[in-house]
Amino acid sequence: xxxxxxxxxxxxxxxxxxxxxxxxxxxxxxxxxxxxxxxxxxxxxxxxxxxxxxxxxxxxxxxxxxxxxxxxxxxxxxxxxxxxxxxxxxxxxxxxxxxxxxxxxxxxxxxxxxx
Amino acid sequence: xxxxxxxxxxxxxxxxxxxxxxxxxxxxxxxxxxxxxxxxxxxxxxxxxxxxxxxxxxxxxxxxxxxxxxxxxxxxxxxxxxxxxxxxxxxxxxxxxxxxxxxxxxxxxxxx
Numbered sequence: 001x002x003x004x005x006x007x008x009x010x011x012x013x014x015x016x017x018x019x020x021x022x023x024x025x026x027x028x029x030x031x032x033x034x035x036x037x038x039x040x041x042x043x044x045x046x047x048x049x050x051x052x053x054x055x056x057x058x059x060x061x062x063x064x065x066x067x068x069x070x071x072x073x074x075x076x077x078x079x080x081x082x083x084x085x086x087x088x089x090x091x092x093x094x095x096x097x098x099x100x101x102x103x104x105x106x107x108x109x110x111x112x113x114x115x
Numbered sequence: 116x117x118x119x120x121x122x123x124x125x126x127x128x129x130x131x132x133x134x135x136x137x138x139x140x141x142x143x144x145x146x147x148x149x150x151x152x153x154x155x156x157x158x159x160x161x162x163x164x165x166x167x168x169x170x171x172x173x174x175x176x177x178x179x180x181x182x183x184x185x186x187x188x189x190x191x192x193x194x195x196x197x198x199x200x201x202x203x204x205x206x207x208x209x210x211x212x213x214x215x216x217x218x219x220x221x222x223x224x225x226x227x
Binding site: 004006009033035040041042043044045048088090100101102103105106107108 | 119146148150155156157158159160163165171173205207209215216217218219220221
């Protein structure tokens with residue numbers, strides 16, 4: 001069974017601060033996705049990374065996939081109250097053949113950005 | 116542009132009752148999934164389907180059943196509700212070859 005450990009579980013910061021969320025595993029993933037979820041809604045895809053060492057930027061958000069494809073990080077620069085939400089990492093694997101798109105999710109990080 | 120539609124939004128069930136959670140997508144996606152989300156636990160896969168007539172168990176299938184008679188619909192059935200099934204349920208779909216899910220807005224189920 002593949003596991004993804006996400007940390008920290010909770011993050012409460014002031015507007016303008018920077019933060020990093022980590023997603024770690026002992027397993028290799030073929031892809032790593034990050035989702036953001038607001039209360040009462042389903043998760044929404046932010047980014048997918050597929051290559052070891054890959055870095056993607058989405059405005060103030062920077063996503064990195066580890067060289068060994070076992071870990072990933074999400075860095076937010078100058079956080080804003082609108083960034084508040086639950087952030088989820090999810091790993092896809094092709095181990096043993098096709099995975100049919102199944103994902104392994106981390107436990108999530110609840111981010112609160114105070115004005 | 117409806118995407119993935121789930122009904123109902125909320126439901127309270129008594130122990131032993133049955134219900135079906137509905138999920139419909141209008142994107143002609145082949146792959147569909149049911150996940151449950153519990154606080155601090157992320158999302159756990161219940162069942163998935165790679166096309167009409169084809170379903171398979173995920174990580175936590177006990178107490179649930181599914182069917183996939185059409186590409187659009189993927190209902191989740193709870194036969195004998197138990198308090199352990201209190202959770203938020205999400206349906207998701209993906210087009211084969213794509214790398215990100217489209218989720219529904221979820222069904223919050225409470226079993227009392």
